[in-house]
Amino acid sequence: MKAAIHIESLSKSYRTPWRRQLVAAVRELNLTVAQGEAFGFVGPNGAGKSTTIRMLTGVLLPTQGSASLFGVGIADPQSRRGIGYVPENPYLNDCLTPLEVLQMSMRLHGVKVVNEYAHCMYWLERLDLAAASKKYLRSLSKGMVQRVALAQAMCIQPRMLILDEPLSGLDPLGRRDVVNLLAEYKREGGTLFFTSHVLHDVERLADRFGLIKGGQLLTISSPAGLAIDEQPFTVRYVGSASINGAHLEAEGRWCAEVSGKSVWAVLEQVREQGGKLLEVKPALNLEKVFLSFIDEAAPVVP
Ligand SMILES: Nc1ncnc2c1ncn2[C@@H]1O[C@H](COP(=O)(O)OP(=O)(O)OP(=O)(O)O)[C@@H](O)[C@H]1O
Numbered sequence: 001m002k003a004a005i006h007i008e009s010l011s012k013s014y015r016t017p018w019r020r021q022l023v024a025a026v027r028e029l030n031l032t033v034a035q036g037e038a039f040g041f042v043g044p045n046g047a048g049k050s051t052t053i054r055m056l057t058g059v060l061l062p063t064q065g066s067a068s069l070f071g072v073g074i075a076d077p078q079s080r081r082g083i084g085y086v087p088e089n090p091y092l093n094d095c096l097t098p099l100e101v102l103q104m105s106m107r108l109h110g111v112k113v114v115n116e117y118a119h120c121m122y123w124l125e126r127l128d129l130a131a132a133s134k135k136y137l138r139s140l141s142k143g144m145v146q147r148v149a150l151a152q153a154m155c156i157q158p159r160m161l162i163l164d165e166p167l168s169g170l171d172p173l174g175r176r177d178v179v180n181l182l183a184e185y186k187r188e189g190g191t192l193f194f195t196s197h198v199l200h201d202v203e204r205l206a207d208r209f210g211l212i213k214g215g216q217l218l219t220i221s222s223p224a225g226l227a228i229d230e231q232p233f234t235v236r237y238v239g240s241a242s243i244n245g246a247h248l249e250a251e252g253r254w255c256a257e258v259s260g261k262s263v264w265a266v267l268e269q270v271r272e273q274g275g276k277l278l279e280v281k282p283a284l285n286l287e288k289v290f291l292s293f294i295d296e297a298a299p300v301v302p
Pocket residue numbers: 014015016023024025043044045046047048049050051052088
């Protein structure tokens with residue numbers, strides 16, 4: 001089976017506006033994403049995530065290297081057929097309505113369904129846009145336009161979704177709905193390549209994630225790769241006293257970092273003192289791994 005994304009030594013340099021100096025945004029990137037895989041691309045601001053996505057989607061030409069989508073080189077527009085793409089700041093013609101945007105997308109990708117109107121309305125409803133389906137985009141909020149962009153990517157029944165910060169600009173409910181929708185797309189076998197700063201969502205959705213900084217891929221890991229035997233836990237509880245070195249966060253609310261070995265004993269002590277357990281969660285999460293990698297990575301020379 002052909003890889004959904006195959007990238008070999010892909011590089012991109014920009015010229016600065018005034019002094020025309022070359023700035024390397026992506027350096028010798030190598031990556032393969034399998035069909036049906038969800039891959040999260042994580043990195044700090046300016047790491048090269050959007051540049052990579054723009055090269056894959058034909059918005060930018062690479063300076064060097066090559067890449068293919070489902071075996072077709074990215075220089076060939078056919079590689080983008082059936083690929084649902086949502087850029088970081090989607091630019092959609094604001095003289096169109098959400099329904100028209102979806103219908104246009106269906107035609108551009110040559111997707112045929114029995115009832116195009118019903119199909120598009122289904123996706124608008126899924127993204128809570130049914131009531132706005134015939135309003136001009138210029139009258140919609142940023143978060144609503146973000147959801148229109150996602151609806152137009154979903155309605156083409158994509159073989160892969162490429163999403164640049166799909167959750168930015170959404171309120172918590174919108175975020176939850178979109179995460180659920182993407183999880184469903186993935187369960188049904190869809191391939192997902194996305195960037196995000198919200199590491200919790202990357203953990204939830206991604207089978208693997210890559211950390212990029214200064215245009216270089218630092219590491220590729222999986223949420224399972226973070227599960228270590230002696231996983232420390234964070235325990236939060238409401239109680240009368242500190243247990244296991246817990247510090248007071250607010251009146252009566254304590255927080256302790258507890259080793260995997262002693263977590264059960266700590267929970268028992270919370271019960272004994274008549275306390276109320278608020279939260280037990282693994283302390284080693286993607287956020288901490290991410291930050292430690294970013295801190296440790298050697299500074300990158302332009
Ligand atoms: N059009 C451009 N011209 C010149 N430099 C650019 C251009 N676009 C991006 N860059 C530079 O390329 C580097 C990578 O930018 P990119 O937008 O790919 O990062 P990113 O990881 O997507 O960041 P963010 O998380 O902030 O969106 C940055 O140093 C940025 O300043």
